[in-house]
Amino acid sequence: MTVLPKNIIPCPHSSFRRFGGIIFFLMFLFLLDLAWGSIRIPITDVFNTFLGKGSDEIYSEILINFRLPKAITAILAGSALSVSGLMMQTLFRNPLADPYVLGVSSGASLGAALVMMTTGIIAGSAGSWIVVIAAIAGAALVMMLVVGVSFKVQSAVSLLIVGIMFGTIVSSIVGVLQYFSNPDAIKLFVMWNLGSLSAVTWEHLKILTPIILIGLILTYSLQRRLDGLLLGENYAKGLGISIVQTRIFIVIITSLLSGAVTAFTGPIGFVGIAVPHIARGIFKTASHRILIPASILLGAVLILICDIVSQILAYTLPINTISSLFGAPVIIWIILKRR
Amino acid sequence: MILKPNALMMSGYNQADASAQRIRQAGIPVIYNNEWKETSLLGRAEWIKFVAEFYDKAELADSIFLEIETRYNEMKSKAMHVEKKPGIMAGSNFRGTWYMPAGRSFMSELFRDAGGDYFYQNDAATGSLPLNVETVLKNFSDTDVWLNCSFSTIDELVKTDSKHALFRPVKENRVYNFNKRFLPSTANDFWESAIARPDLLLGDVIAILHPEILPDWELVYASRLSP
Numbered sequence: 017m018t019v020l021p022k023n024i025i026p027c028p029h030s031s032f033r034r035f036g037g038i039i040f041f042l043m044f045l046f047l048l049d050l051a052w053g054s055i056r057i058p059i060t061d062v063f064n065t066f067l068g069k070g071s072d073e074i075y076s077e078i079l080i081n082f083r084l085p086k087a088i089t090a091i092l093a094g095s096a097l098s099v100s101g102l103m104m105q106t107l108f109r110n111p112l113a114d115p116y117v118l119g120v121s122s123g124a125s126l127g128a129a130l131v132m133m134t135t136g137i138i139a140g141s142a143g144s145w146i147v148v149i150a151a152i153a154g155a156a157l158v159m160m161l162v163v164g165v166s167f168k169v170q171s172a173v174s175l176l177i178v179g180i181m182f183g184t185i186v187s188s189i190v191g192v193l194q195y196f197s198n199p200d201a202i203k204l205f206v207m208w209n210l211g212s213l214s215a216v217t218w219e220h221l222k223i224l225t226p227i228i229l230i231g232l233i234l235t236y237s238l239q240r241r242l243d244g245l246l247l248g249e250n251y252a253k254g255l256g257i258s259i260v261q262t263r264i265f266i267v268i269i270t271s272l273l274s275g276a277v278t279a280f281t282g283p284i285g286f287v288g289i290a291v292p293h294i295a296r297g298i299f300k301t302a303s304h305r306i307l308i309p310a311s312i313l314l315g316a317v318l319i320l321i322c323d324i325v326s327q328i329l330a331y332t333l334p335i336n337t338i339s340s341l342f343g344a345p346v347i348i349w350i351i352l353k354r355r
Numbered sequence: 356m357i358l359k360p361n362a363l364m365m366s367g368y369n370q371a372d373a374s375a376q377r378i379r380q381a382g383i384p385v386i387y388n389n390e391w392k393e394t395s396l397l398g399r400a401e402w403i404k405f406v407a408e409f410y411d412k413a414e415l416a417d418s419i420f421l422e423i424e425t426r427y428n429e430m431k432s433k434a435m436h437v438e439k440k441p442g443i444m445a446g447s448n449f450r451g452t453w454y455m456p457a458g459r460s461f462m463s464e465l466f467r468d469a470g471g472d473y474f475y476q477n478d479a480a481t482g483s484l485p486l487n488v489e490t491v492l493k494n495f496s497d498t499d500v501w502l503n504c505s506f507s508t509i510d511e512l513v514k515t516d517s518k519h520a521l522f523r524p525v526k527e528n529r530v531y532n533f534n535k536r537f538l539p540s541t542a543n544d545f546w547e548s549a550i551a552r553p554d555l556l557l558g559d560v561i562a563i564l565h566p567e568i569l570p571d572w573e574l575v576y577a578s579r580l581s582p
Contacts, residue, residue: 054487074496077521078489086451144515207450214451214488217516282450332452332487 031306034298038313042091045320049087050079053327082214089216090323091316092228093281094291096273098315099235101288102295102307103266106242108176111350115274115288117176118162118267119183120155122190124278125209127154129190132205133197147208148220148279155275158182159267166263175263210334211282213323224280231273232312238265239304246302284319285336286343291315293350318342356381362409364388394481396461396468396553397424403551426554427468433568434470434561441564442498443471444491444524446483447505448516453491454483462503465553469560471500488518497523500564501530502577509582528582531563535578545576 051062057075064071065079100115107113116122127150165178194202216224241262244252249259277284295310296302319335322342326333356378363378367387375385386409390402400423407416443466446454456462458478466473474494475484501524506512509530513520524530536544549556555575562572 054489055493074492074521077518078492081517082488204449207452212450212452327487327489329487331485 031299031301035309035313038298038310038317042313042317042320045317045324046087046091049090049320049324050083052324053078053083054329054332081218085216085218085221086214086323087320088221089213089224089281090319092221092224093213093277093284094287094315094317094319095232095312096228096277096315097284097288098291098295098311098318099232099308100270100274102292102304102311103235103238103242103270104288105292106245106304107263107266108172109246110176111293112289112347113176114286115270116183116278116283116285118179118271119158119181119186120162120271120275121278121283122183122186123154123156123158124151124275125154125283126186126190127151127279128208128282129193129205130154132208133193133201144215144220151279152275154186155271155279158186159271159275162271163264163267166267167260172263207334208282209336211284211336211339213281213319213335214332215282216280220280224276227276228273231269231276234265234269235273236308238262238269239308241265242304242308243302281335283336284339286340286347287315287318290343290346291318293346294318356383359383362386364406366391390550394459396464396556397427399461400424400551400553423552423554427557430554430557430561430569431468434468434557434565437470437565437568440470440472441500442495443473443564444495444498444501444522445503447512448488448491448518451488453486453488455486455491456503457482457484465556465560466502469557469564471560471564474498492518492521496521499529500524502533502560502563504530504532504580505534506532506580507534509580512580528579529563530580531577532580533576533578535574535576549576 051057051059055078057079061072061075062079065076097115101113104113104115104117105111108117128147131147131150161182162175162179166175169175169178194205197205241252241257244255244257245259245262247255252259252262274288291311291314292307295307295314298314299306299310301307319339322335322338326335326338360383362384363375364386365372365375365388367389379385388402388405390399390405393399393402401420403420404413404416407413445456445462445466455475456466456473457480458475459481460483463473463476463478467476478484501522504512506515509525509528512525512530519525533545533549534543536548552575558569558572559574559577562569562574563577
């Protein structure tokens, strides 16, 4: 049994109460996201549809094939990105690290950009899968490069810099593609880049859900190693934690989570940076045993709130801009607090 | 510059364009064509007179445009006096956003002049409206005709998004695209010659909405989606 300093071990009772509160809030937001949208569906119709007694075909279609997969995607994306952000912040001991810092999301963008802007294949059911597969391939490519570099590199800071550089290279290639494309293709790629939860259909969810669940479970299994990393690399080695191995696990799982989400929804910013800090603020602990589930729940909460806000008008607001509007004030608060 | 043209004609998006300046410095005059700023279909087509001036063919351009204008207005007056105006929808769902033409856009003008009823025809914006799929389902599910759908077959349309099947035009097979003159390289003549021939475009839409007015019309740019 390893001995960890006191401020890492949290007080159990208040944590349970807080978790309970957040879980209730999450369920409430989930129902709200289903009930609210651009058109008003009466609450009785909402309940009837989910109890199988729905009468209006349009309402049923909207609730079951539009709002429900969107709400589930919101929860999956929110949890995956927050937990990835948490791992990145722990690995690099940097409060401003986000899930995209290793360039994985840029890799996904490159895959999507290549498909959309060179071949013009976007319409058609096959089209959306081609974009997803290309995005996953792009993310996987960058991930493998970063993992390869992690073997060679000594400090975490070097890995961070290399990751950012990979991201920059890939983004530049995307820029070149945009320069040579016709306006229609560019418009579609820009729309992809703004992120969209409603792009994910039930078919997509069949693939996305298991990937995210596996990623989240694997993350939780790393919690002791993550705590060890927080103590500093020498202490961690003393506890028997292999730094290189841990780094590689973290890179792979983060790439899996953030790459998968980005491939299906497009990039969604700021959730990854902001939520771990909100979790630390609420639970007042640095223990990953608490922070991982907390980030999962709070990430889902935040994205659900963003989704509800973005769907209130007749016009859809892109999720990426809404999440940034929420996340940026949090970052400012962090900076001010650190003084 | 290697081509050594007599002049360069470009769109006047940015009058202080650096590359245009360089062309001018090489002694090649730059002509700004602002037809894209016109707010009406006929207005856009009238720019043929502008281009004709550079080739000393002003009279020819005048007569061509007069023909186009007369034909357009003739068809328009016939179509606008019909009693029953079919409802129209346009565009399709892309990742949760459905772009519909705004009230003062070219598409909306086309629908109105062809004797159609378009839900957003009184909207004051030009360009497109980025609508939520839910709003589109609510306002357009019971409409009559679906124009400017960018797919080629109904099967593809429904496979991309099952919600597309909920619209009455899909159930009644009255969905049309503007891809009749479309090359495999993804070049579409709708974006090229249709600008100069609004009369053909109007004829297409009238033939779709009110076949009794133009019984012998052969569609030029529009084609019905095959099942």
